Amino acid sequence: MEKMTREEKYRYIEQALPEELERLKEKVSKSPWRQKYHIQPQTGLLNDPNGFSYYNEAYHLFYQWFPFGPEHGMKYWFHTTSKDLAHWEEVGIAIKPGGPYDSHGAYSGSGIVKNNKLYLMYTGNTRDHSWVRHPFQCLAEMDKNGLITKFDKPVIFETPPGYTDHFRDPKVWKSDEEYFCVIGAQRDNKTGCIVLYQSKDLLQWNFRGEILTDLNEFGYMWECPDYFEMDDHGVLLFSPQGIEQENERYNNIYQSGYLIGKPLNMESRAFEHQPFQELDKGFDFYAQQTTETPDGRRILVGWMGLPDLEYPTDKEGWAHCLTLPRQINIKDDKLIQRPVSELALLRKKEKNINISVDNETKQLEDFYGTAYELICDIEDIKADRVGIEFRASNTEKTVLAYDSVSNKIILDRSLSGQPLGKKNGSIRRCSFDAQTFKIHMFVDVSSVEIFINDGEEVFTSRIFPSQNSKAIRFFAQKGTAKFKAVKWDY
């Protein structure tokens, strides 16, 4: 596909050609891969979730948006809101780039409530005449009427010595009476890390230094950091770039994961932690952000996509969506992710099945779909391999399997439909050693999110099947298994 020029990419929305956006919208609306219940852009490209927060009796979730096409150009914050984490409404543009400190994009950041206002801290991206990047950490405030006002001056002007211009994505939180923020950074020696700032009022920030982890050489840039504490643990999430593939790990172009350990020592910034773990085993997951609900749950949303890859919707003028919100818990030094319970509000027609499968692949009449939630318990597994084929037809299928010989879960999208990301392979596997196998999955028109055994493993992926690939099939190879499944159309 023809790429946009720099001039085309770095335009403000006011500079749209006559009817450019209307025409693009029209084109996008004809796409067969528009999602039914995921947050997606009206036109252009969506990337990171931003400013995820609860304020004024609603959830607010913003995202990085480039309106003019499926490219990373001038980024806006687009605002969506929800009362229940299941139904989302589009509000519109929230933060417009274009001031002296965000002339080339309002990049990622976070939200925090203070004195009845929602404060949005983000990275102002600028480029000088030689196209050299100068990042600033900026602030905006939103009032109860949804009016957003940017502060005139950045709250963090300088990138501290020792770091390059890759310095962005502030995530703010409050602890006791102080505010802290983590920022993703690159050291002068081109390794990635996270730095910590502290503030009494969100306006004046003190640079405290790097978070001291054991990962001194782990990729060249860490994007979108996040930190929270839960059950006497500290959890540091981030998206590192530049990690080499290691067998089944780190198969995607860039990674997303976390370090879990003792709570961060705010004085020394020492963080004692377990090895890095990936958050998601699927093909399309990046730049996640968390928030806390009024009832104390930690909820995570990610970008269901990755930078620097082409997707089949590019030629239709749009790209990407956000993941469903997931509740995070800790079990045995690992994050467990489950779809938020509120998603049950989206359930429509229900269907149940209860079948035995004996060395075969079974398809049931009246049990199919293109947008649904499915919970399937696979019991009495006495087979080498068991699993589900979905979004299937004579020529297409996406396959999720448990291989009891190698003790692996396997997601195979090699026959899912329009090919994508082939360079990074079309199969994902992860080790899995359990007596039971429960699949909880959310299929939308062009995606699937799979939660195994109540969130022990998660696979998030885009798939691009044709509209008539609707079949759901249950299989057992070299043996038998019982499938008990319930499906709700969405």
Ligand code: FRU
């Ligand atoms: C991650 C990221 C962030 C940056 C934003 C720009 O995908 O590169 O680091 O703030 O996207 O859109």
